[in-house]
Amino acid sequence: MSTGVIIALIVIVAAVLVAAAVLASRGRGSRHGGSLKRRFGPEYDRAVARHDGDTKAAERELAERVERHGSLRTRPLDPAERERFEARWAAVQERFVDSPREAVGEADRLIAELAGVRGFPDGGQYEEQLAALSVHHAHHVEGYRRVHRVTHARVDGAQDSGAGTEEMRASLVEARALFEDLVSPSRHDGGRHRAGADGDAAAPVRTRQHHQPWSFGKHRPKES
Template sequence: MSTGVIITLIVIVAAVALVAVVLKLLARRPQGGRSLQRRFGPEYDRAVARHDGDERAAERDLTERVKRHGSLRERPLEPAAREQYEARWAAAQERFVDSPREAVAEADRLLGELAGARGFPEHGRYEEQLEALSVHHAHHVHGYRRVHGAAHGGADGAAGNGTSTEEMREAMLDARALFEELVTPSRKDDVRHRADNGTSGARTAADDSETDRSGNRTHAPWTLNRRHPKGS
C-alpha cells in the first residue's frame, strides 16, 4: 500500500472520528434551542436573562422543567366548578373599581386554586405551580407571575404597596389570559362531559354564542375604565 493511500485513509478515519465526536456532543445537549424557543416563547427569553445570557444553562433549566412536569395531564373542571370560578373572577374585576389591591389579591388566590383544581401542584406551592404552568401554558404564565408580584411583592412583580393602580390593572389583564386558558374546557373535556351526561355532540345556540370559530371562549373586552378607583 502506497504512502499516499495510507495518508488518505488516516485523514478519512480522523474525519469520521471528528464527526462522531460532534454528533455525540450535540446529542448530549438537552433539547434544540429552537425547539425550546417554540415551546416556551417568552419564558425562554426570561430563562436566558436569569442565566445572564447563557443559553445552554437556560436550556438545561427549561429541559429539567419539561422532565419534571411534561407528563402532567390537566384534569377537566365540572361545569358547576367552572361557573363558580368564572363568577369569582367577574367579582374580582368588579371589585377592582373600588378596591384594586383586594381585587389583585383575589385574582392571585383564584389562579392558584384554579391551577390546583386542573391538576397542577396545589395552591400554596407557588414556585412549583408556576414552574409546571410554564411548561403547559408558557405564553400566558407571565400574567400569573405579574399578579402574584403585585399582590405579594417580589422580584417578578412590583413590590406590594408600591404598585400603582395602573400596574395592578395591567397585571389583572395579563393574568386573565391564563385564567381563560385554565377555565375554558378543551374539546376533549367537552366530549367527556357530553358522554358522561348522555348528550350528543350537537352544539346549542348558547354554546355558539360563547365560542368563536377556533373553539376559544369569547368575552366582551374588559378595560377597567368605568371610573378611577379610590385610593389610586
Template sequence: MSTGLIIALIVIVLAVLVGAAVFARRARGPQRGRSLQHRFGPEYDRAVARHDGDAQAAERELAQRVERHGSLRVRSLEPAQREQYEARWTAAQERFVDSPREAVAEADRLLAEVAGAKGFPDGGQYEEQVAALSVHHAHHVDGYRRVHRAAHLRGGETQDGATAGTEELREAMVEARALFEDLVGEGRHRESSRTVERADRAEIQQESEGGNLHARTDGRGHQPWAFNRRHAKGS
C-alpha cells in the same frame, strides 16, 4: 495483523465516534433551541434575560421544565367548578374598583387554586406550579407572576421601597385574566382571550390619566370588567 495496527485501528474508530458525537451534539443545539423558542415564545426570552443573555443556560432550564412537566395530564373541570371559578373571578374584578390590592390577592389565590384543580402542582409549591404552567401556557403564565408579586408586597412596597400603583395592578389583572380563561375555558376560547388581551393593552396605552375603562364584551357576550380609574383606591 500486528498489535500496533490493531491499536491504530481502535484509535481511528474512537476518533471517528467522538467526532460524530460532537457533530451530532452541535447539530442538535440549534435545532433544540429553535424548538424551545417556538414552544415557549415570550417565556424563552424571559429565560434568556434571566440568564444574562446566556441562551444555552436558558435552554437547559427550559428543557428541564419540559422533562419534568411535559407529560403532565391536565384534568378537565366539572361545569359546576367552572361556574364557581368564573363567578369568583368576576367578583374579584368588580372588587378592584374599591380595593385593587385585595382584588389582586384574590386573583393570585384563585389562579393557584384553579391550576391545582387542573392537575398542576399545588399552589403551595408556587415556583414548581409556575414552571409547569409555563410548559403548557407559556404565552400567559407571566400574568400569574405579576399578580403573585403584587399580592405579596409587604405594605404595598417591594424591598427597595418601590410601590405597585393602581395602573400596574390593573395591568397585572388584565394579563392574569388571559391565563385564567385558558385554564377555565380548557382552550376553547384562547383566541378570543388573546384578542381581548390585545384590546386591553391598546386601551391601557391610549388612556390618559383619569380616563375611564368602559365595559365591553369578551367575545362570549360577557362583560369581563369595567371601572372608572378615578374611583379605584390604592394608587
C-alpha cells in the same frame, strides 16, 4: 504499507470521526434549542435573560421543567365548578374599582386554586406550580407571575416599591388570559397543552386585553 503510513491513516480517521461527532452533537443541540424556543415562546426569552444571556443554561432549565411536568394531564372542570370560578373572577374585576391591591391579591389566590383544581401542583408550592404552568401555558403564565409579585411585594412590607394602579391593572388583564385558558371547558385538555406554544392561543390575548378590569363599574379605580 509502512507502520508510519498506517498510524497516519488511523490518526486521520480518528480526527474525522471526532469532527463528525462534534458536528452531530451541535446539530442535535440546535434542534433541541429550537424546539424549546417554539414550545416556550416568551418564556424562553425570559429564561435566557434570567441566565444573563446564557442560552445553554436557560435551555437546561427549561428542559428540566419539561421532564418534570411535560407528561402532566389536567382534568376538566365540571360546569358547576366553571361557573363558580367565573363568578369569582367577575367579582375580582368589580372589586378592582375600589380596592385594586386587594383585587390583585384575590386574583393571585384564585389562579393558584384553579390551577390546583385542574391538576397542577398545589398553589402552596408556587414555584413548582409556576414551572408546570409554564410548560403547558407558556404564552400566558407571565400574568400570574406579575399578580403574584405585586401581591407579595405588599405582604412582605415593600409597599414603597409596590406597583401603581396602572401596573396592577395591566397585571390583572394579563393574568386573565391564563385564567381563561384554565377555566376553558376544552382547550389544553387531553394532552393538547402545547397549542399555545404554537401560537394558536396568542390571538385571543390581544382581544381580551381590550377588556378593562373595571368595566363592570362606573368609575376608574382608586389608588390604594
